[in-house]
Amino acid sequence: MASPLADRIRPQTLDEIVGQRHLLAPGKALRRIIESGTIPNLVFYGPPGVGKTTLASIIARQTKKKLVKLNGTTASTADIREVVAGLDGLDAIHGVLLYLDEIQYFNKKQQQTLLEFLEDGSITLIASTTENPYFYVYNAILSRSTVFEFRSVEPEEVLRAVQRAFSVLEEEGETPLVIEDGVPEQIASACGGDVRKAMNAVELSVLSAEVTAEGTRRVLLENARELTQKSAVRYDKEGDEHYDLISAFQKSMRGSDPDAAVYYLARLLAAGDLPSVCRRLMVCACEDVGLAYPQIIPIVKAAVDAALQIGLPEARLPLADAVILVAISPKSNSAHDAIARASADVEAGKLGRIPRQLQNKHYDGEDNPNKGQFYRYPHDYPNHWVEQQYLPDIVAGTRYYEWGDNKTEQGFCGYWKKMKG
Structure with missing residues (x-):
């Protein structure tokens, strides 16, 4: 059974990784650390599909360390001890690099188990997490590690990977590909900065392509849109991305930017997060517009009530009215400051x-x-x-x-x- 496309074309060198130029461009700190050959314990923090696992694999290969991968959702303390037990093997002569994905799912006791092996240098740890490590990773581990933040990959960077993926699939297949204009750009822009999602979309768009009478596979833009239309808006309502999005929504209204405010409204509604929108909208009307235009409070309340009564997708209409009104209204936080004092x-x-x-x-x-x-x-x-x-x-x-x-x-x-x- 063939492995997923994302694994088959996984980058093998630092220069092949798309994105993360702030970490891996020549002269950047993380790149210099890797090229030195002496790897400290590291924590990679960032959204999924942006190269954390790939970079750990490249580091292990360049330092000739034995790479062991564990996942915090399934691994146990016994798994960690088993890794240490294999330190004497010939394949671990240069040491073991333990890549612990989703470390936030390890409880405090499990994370403490790692400490004794980090202290004596038995293993080098690279932990990855999609959540803020300063909230979810045990302080003693953080104090012995260096944290690097990975960012969502920009569309122009993802496009490089998408074009390469289509080339690889054409080489692997027996049928030439005819790719409609705009398909690579659609996939690159709609993956939400997640390269893995983009690779999956490329593979699915080829698998679902029609074979023409001329013996080619025609990859259509309409099909690519259908496969990618929801990939960029799914997010964990308990994760950092949720709180960042909510924060940007409220700060855009407070900052009197109706375009940004309605954009973040659209992202929240695409994710189906109607309750958070209504709550933050009411808070902003009272806190940030307040006494500069006190009539706005019953107006926004009426819009919120209407939105909750009619539900999505129509709820976006009264909410858009209210969000834009809050953004363009005069602002005063005098009542907020008074009650705070x-x-x-x-x-x-x-x-x-x-x-x-x-x-x-x-x-x-x-x-x-x-x-x-x-x-x-x-x-x-x-x-x-x-x-x-x-x-x-x-x-x-x-x-x-x-x-x-x-x-x-x-x-x-x-x-x-x-x-x-």
């Missing part, structure tokens, strides 16, 4: 007695020589306002709210300055 005082224990005139008093005991609540009803005074103390003594005079510099808040500011004299 007040909360800080409350958490610091500034919980003074509520002023007597604000208490819910209906009678006084006989022991109180100064009977009465002394509350002044603002509507009984000119301009519906009268000066009296509302804050407890411990925080009396504290300013939590500062007027925003937008038209709405400045209008209220001017009104109250006039009313309060």
Whole structure:
């Protein structure tokens, strides 16, 4: 049985790897480390299909170390001890390089087992993870390793691999390929920076191609679109990519960029993440537009309610309205800052007695020589306002709210300055 195309054309040298120029271009730190021949313990962090496994294989080959691959989802402590037990073999004369994929699935005890072998140099560890290693990898391992971040591969880099893949398949097959214009570019741009996905799409597009009367296989652009249309939008809702996407969505609205905001909305909806969109949209309306345009809050709430009621795909219409409105609206975080300052005082224990005139008093005991609540009803005074103390003594005079510099808040500011004299 033939191995997958991605394995058959896996790069054999550093220069054949597509992408990761920030790590592997001549003169870059990781490349210099590899070329030195002395490999420290490494942690490769980044999305799937960007060359982490491939690079580990190349490092093992260049350093003549025995490569052992384990996966954190299935490996056990016994597997690690078995690797160490094989250190005396002839094939491990130059040492063992343990490539531990998905290390985030190893629990703390399993990761601690690695330490004794890292300490004495029995094995060289290259661990890979798709999640932030500073959250998921045991600190003692991180302190003995160097972390390198891998990035999604740019489409122009993926295109090189796609064109090579079509050439290899044509050489392997008995039928010439006729590739419609735009097919390689479609696969390269729709794989979401995952070279492995691109290789799978190439292989499937050839396998599903029709054999023409002339004896060729015609690879059609329409077929390539059908095979790749969903590959770039799937993501783990518990992973870093999810939180990065949500963060970019909210920051684009806050930054008043409607184009970026609606783009990230489209990516989230393509992944079916309607709840996260609705939550962040409501938060942004309240936190970032706020008192600069307070009417936006019920407007966005209505759009969110409509979206949840009608569901996808139509939900994208009221959500697009709301997202663009939030992005182009004037901004003020004065309410956010006010509640943050007040909360800080409350958490610091500034919980003074509520002023007597604000208490819910209906009678006084006989022991109180100064009977009465002394509350002044603002509507009984000119301009519906009268000066009296509302804050407890411990925080009396504290300013939590500062007027925003937008038209709405400045209008209220001017009104109250006039009313309060």
